[in-house]
Amino acid sequence: MKKFVDRALGTALLPALSFVMAFVISGFVIAFSDSKVLKLAGSPGKFITTALSTVGNAYLALFQGSVYDPNLAHSHGFLRGFYPLSETIVTATPLILTGLAVALAFQSGLFNIGAQGQFIFGAIAASYVGFHFALTPVLHVMLALLAGVLSAALWGGIVGVLKARTGAHEVIVTIMMNYIAGFFILWILKTTTFLRHGRLDPIAPDVNPSSQLPHLAGANFRLHAGILVALAAAYFVWWLLNRTTIGFRFRAVGANAAAAKTAGISVGYVTIATMALCGALAGLGGAVHVLGSEYALTADIAGSFGFDAITVALLGRAKPLGTVFAALLFGALRTGGRTMQSNTTTPLDIVLVIQALIVLFIAAPTLVRFIFRIKNLKTQEALASKGWNG
């Protein structure tokens, strides 16, 4: 038991310290960009109290917007106070899936920046199956999810095939394919098949109710069954990596491709399989997002789910469970950030700064060790991608 606690502390300490530092630095950014604070630069006492209250209010709003809102609880009953938490989970659901798409790639030694494009293809396919067909409820949801998974697996698989056959680096190819997917969704939303009847702005029809994911906590909450799908996917990735031969091969190639090749593992096969699976996961994210909370495909459907996925996977150290927690944390930051933006004068975008700083510190344990003078801060091996020739 003591060993377990030690290990948990060791693993959690670095993220926790990074988290604290990121919030402190962002606090300075918030304070020093506030006109109210800056006007008091002449009187140090007032300056510090105003700065502290500005930052405090911003972070309080961030918490209220992402976990528990006492005002809502007061007016609508205790349980409604947790409405922000349910919103956090709704935002985190696609993030878990895209985060897994990046994390799984890391395990095979690949850096998948393409979750954004894969998400888009998943969303397009799920939306099409959702609004175009009318089927029995359970079957319809299954088919729509499957369509999203398959189309995104194909889109992701292209990257794997290119890498395996020609050596084209997955970072470059996925960056380019994100742009291509972005333009593709702009185009497809203009076609008569996808454009909602009578609309000029790019929006597809709502998916049929039979293909929508069921709500989990009644009509007052948007919380939907997608979170169960995401958690199941996280378990699947854990099982695949730790309990199957294929997963062992993935990790072997990720640890040392040359050694894996010598041991008789086909590196090309692993690359293609990994990228297709990553595509499938991100595509599932897109499908769940459309069928669970958005219902209608729009040009901006992917938001920044695919890009945040990278910071999520990095924060989660490319482990399935870590990715789930990281996605919940960033989901909370996103959701709370919206409340912070509307209730205080602090824009949502500070959340990006916090995310980037957390990941930056986690990636440089030497720096954290140096700042906090901790000699034996336990860190796992740093995540790495491979250079252009890798």
Add this chain to the structure above:
Amino acid sequence: MKNFIAMKSFTATQRRQTWLHIVLFVIALFELKAFGFGNLANAKTTFGFTLAKEWVLIHTWIIGSSTGSYLFSIIALIAAVAAIALIALKKRAGFATAITGVALMMGFLCWAAAGKFIPLTGMLQGSLLLAVPLVFGSMSGLLSERSGVINIAIEGQLLAGAFASGVVASLTHKSALGLLVAPLAGALISLLLATFAIKFSVDQVILGFVLNVLVIGLTDFLYKKLLIPYQATWNSGPSFSRIEIPLIGKLPIIGPIFFNQTLIVYLMYLIVGVITFSLFKTKWGLRTRAVGEHPTAADSVGIDVNKLRFRNVLIAGLVSGLGGAYFTIGSTGSFSKEMTSGAGFIALAALIFGKWTPMGAVSAALLFGFADNLQGTLSIIGVSIPSEFMLMVPYVATIIAVSGLVGRVRAPKADGIHYSRGGSH
């Protein structure tokens, strides 16, 4: 003959280049069939050549749309065959390839703009402008990657430069000060990149990505917090006006495209020239390339690998930061949210497309600028191809390039690998 057709005596490069030209030949055939013999019997295409007050050779050139397509397709066919012949004879085929490409493009334009007016000179001038940040960005990538540090943070450096120059120019009402600050802002991002990559040996691709997120977050935040509410003081800076170079600025076609531009464009010519020269003709250049290809060997002859890399990454930041100034004081003067919109990534693509050479990267940047501007021009004159597909061109081209269809693309050997004495990890 059978051996020749099977390309058995060809090297891998020859084979690949031959296939490329066979593809170009087929495209030219398609163009001839579809456009040259198309149903544009009486339509005419007008090309405009004059922009302002330059000396004029011809104002406009009017050609029958079908005739034009027919003519240019035939030229492309001949040039493609010539290129294949040159490749078979192991001669340089670059010129023939260029003619094939330009003829294909002209044939396409004749058809696409049937019955319409294409301002050719204006289009090329716009292409150069769109290529400016790409050239700066790819030069930044070149400086850093030839010495062995992967620079994915170009986007962040451009954005930081754009933001800093816009804000400073607005606060001080002096565009010159903005121009001074922009490179410093880019170098600040580089300082983070170099410190974390070289000192803390953080993975460079991951690091670059995170730095981009950091800069996007910071500039978005400050934009909403300061630049929107206090627009008059914070975000209404002056911008550079065009300067026409005497005499050569008056040359027909070339003059308005290259020599009637803002200061930033002239700085770009200078930087490209200096980098091209220094990389291949100076001690610094030799050392940079040595450190990027084989750091251990460089170290063994007394070059401080990490110090040189650190310095090069900083210079790279200066260059892309300066490129960022193009977005604000180089055009309208004001900053807008995420205004670089991926230029840093296309610059990276241009660097790879250009095989990590200065001239290759510049050519690729110009090509991408042209593709972008062509899309704009065609959507204005109303061509039936969806603009989204035109916009995909640079990205698809880059994927084709890295897949080795154009020729083997090889990064500097030690690019992205942390160096420490006694073994790299």
